[in-house]
Amino acid sequence: MGSISPSDAIAADRMAPTGIKVIVVGAGFGGLGAAIECHRQGHDVEIYEAFPELKTLGDIISFMPNAGRIFARWGAGEVTRRMRPLSIAHKGFNIRKYDTGEVAYHQLANEYSADAPTVNGHRGELHEVVFEYARTDLGIPIHLGNRIEEYFEDEAKAGIVLADGRRIEADVVIASDGVRSKARQIVLGYEDKPKSSGYAIWRAWFSNKDMVADPETAHFCNKGDTFNGWIGPNMHFLFSTIKNGSDCCWVLTHPDDHNIDESWSFPGKLSEAIDAVKGWDPMVARIISKTPESSLVDWKLVYRDPLPTWVSKHARILLLGDSAHPFLPTSAQGATQALEDGVDIATCLRLGGGPAEVPTAVRAHERIRYERVKKVQKTGESTRDMWHKTDWEAVKKNPESIKFPREDWVFKHDARKHAEDVYERTVRGIQQDLHEQQKQQPNGASLP
Numbered sequence: 001m002g003s004i005s006p007s008d009a010i011a012a013d014r015m016a017p018t019g020i021k022v023i024v025v026g027a028g029f030g031g032l033g034a035a036i037e038c039h040r041q042g043h044d045v046e047i048y049e050a051f052p053e054l055k056t057l058g059d060i061i062s063f064m065p066n067a068g069r070i071f072a073r074w075g076a077g078e079v080t081r082r083m084r085p086l087s088i089a090h091k092g093f094n095i096r097k098y099d100t101g102e103v104a105y106h107q108l109a110n111e112y113s114a115d116a117p118t119v120n121g122h123r124g125e126l127h128e129v130v131f132e133y134a135r136t137d138l139g140i141p142i143h144l145g146n147r148i149e150e151y152f153e154d155e156a157k158a159g160i161v162l163a164d165g166r167r168i169e170a171d172v173v174i175a176s177d178g179v180r181s182k183a184r185q186i187v188l189g190y191e192d193k194p195k196s197s198g199y200a201i202w203r204a205w206f207s208n209k210d211m212v213a214d215p216e217t218a219h220f221c222n223k224g225d226t227f228n229g230w231i232g233p234n235m236h237f238l239f240s241t242i243k244n245g246s247d248c249c250w251v252l253t254h255p256d257d258h259n260i261d262e263s264w265s266f267p268g269k270l271s272e273a274i275d276a277v278k279g280w281d282p283m284v285a286r287i288i289s290k291t292p293e294s295s296l297v298d299w300k301l302v303y304r305d306p307l308p309t310w311v312s313k314h315a316r317i318l319l320l321g322d323s324a325h326p327f328l329p330t331s332a333q334g335a336t337q338a339l340e341d342g343v344d345i346a347t348c349l350r351l352g353g354g355p356a357e358v359p360t361a362v363r364a365h366e367r368i369r370y371e372r373v374k375k376v377q378k379t380g381e382s383t384r385d386m387w388h389k390t391d392w393e394a395v396k397k398n399p400e401s402i403k404f405p406r407e408d409w410v411f412k413h414d415a416r417k418h419a420e421d422v423y424e425r426t427v428r429g430i431q432q433d434l435h436e437q438q439k440q441q442p443n444g445a446s447l448p
């Protein structure tokens with residue numbers, strides 16, 4: 001049997017058309033993932049995005065095996081093949097005590113698995129792989145430079161209003177427009193603002209030039225990729241070397257009660273970051289001092305309590321990814337859960353069967369995803385608290401207690417299989433609940 005070319009594998013990666021038209025707002029990981037999965041599962045999809053062109057900005061992002069499993073299925077492994085050379089290939093995570101710098105625990109890296117790889121790399125570079133896969137390989141229309149100001153729906157359709165006044169309709173609108181989503185107003189019926197998480201993060205990505213010039217820091221770059229974390233009271237500093245040690249990246253999470261009405265990303269000041277680590281292992285300040293100030297970002301971390309719903313009244317507009325549920329970075333699951341959302345909604349729409357069944361499919365999606373997302377969100381708080389309130393005497397006795405949690409219920413989740421397994425049962429549950437509610441309405445009035 002002859003081998004199949006990557007382009008044939010990509011073309012073959014599509015199920016029969018369902019006749020469902022989907023608009024996705026936002027081309028972040030959430031929107032792109034949803035659009036790719038909708039395309040694969042036979043829906044007719046296009047994306048509207050505010051940014052006028054793709055820029056490979058940012059620093060590190062981690063995708064755990066529950067995201068790797070999703071990427072690995074795109075184009076029969078073509079997407080993960082493109083991601084692999086961009087990803088960190090460190091052997092393990094050195095978890096250090098903040099003041100002495102001693103390694104309290106060495107957590108081995110996950111083995112590379114072609115079916116469900118862990119992917120850690122530059123956010124902009126990985127984003128570009130996914131963006132180009134959607135646009136160039138799959139031919140999904142991505143309309144850049146379109147900021148959506150309004151969403152609308154009735155029982156039969158939903159849509160968006162573009163800046164020039166054009167109204168575009170579809171069977172369903174997936175609003176993956178991030179933490180400041182405009183769609184939340186129509187979904188919730190009120191304006192819901194993100195609040196301060198009480199923390200900010202200095203973040204930097206830079207070349208190893210000054211690190212290798214200093215014999216005290218050169219070893220981090222001369223041994224290939226490395227990953228070290230200093231864990232201290234109410235703060236942590238994570239430092240990676242990437243691409244065989246040629247690039248460096250760090251994040252310093254620290255308390256900060258900012259005003260979240262303001263923009264949340266600012267140029268960072270090195271002196272402030274160095275001040276924050278007074279009393280810490282001097283290596284931390286030394287690494288920070290090698291950072292060109294122009295590459296330092298002061299990122300105010302916002303959060304929001306779980307929303308009561310992600311679905312509009314007629315169930316034709318759906319919040320997805322950060323617009324529905326922002327995560328704390330200590331879960332390392334925000335973008336991953338956005339990808340799971342995309343797989344789930346694309347699967348529910350297909351199993352629903354066609355445009356008339358969209359509201360049922362959208363409601364089933366929310367019911368399938370809601371509790372899992374809430375539970376994963378909590379891991380961001382528990383890991384942060386575990387690190388920021390470390391009892392070092394207890395860690396001496398049980399070093400493993402400080403490791404980054406890797407739980408099977410999070411990592412082994414197969415979003416598509418799960419949706420296929422529970423869809424019918426979930427729809428029956430929704431119908432039963434509606435029936436019960438209708439019985440309780442006076443004069444048999446019907447519910448939306």
Ligand SMILES: Cc1cc2nc3c(=O)[nH]c(=O)nc-3n(C[C@H](O)[C@H](O)[C@H](O)COP(=O)(O)OP(=O)(O)OC[C@H]3O[C@@H](n4cnc5c(N)ncnc54)[C@H](O)[C@@H]3O)c2cc1C
Nearest residue numbers: 026028029030050062148177178321322329333334335336
């Ligand atoms: C410091 C930090 C570190 C993180 N680390 C990790 C990690 O290691 N692993 C992980 O899984 N997650 C991580 N996350 C979370 C992750 O980055 C997000 O959860 C994820 O990127 C959300 O993707 P999204 O597509 O939902 O939203 P976004 O990436 O915010 O995308 C929203 C898109 O919508 C567009 N848009 C917004 N408004 C409109 C509009 N009105 N009209 C049209 N387009 C619009 C925006 O331009 C943007 O492109 C981290 C987050 C932070 C803050």
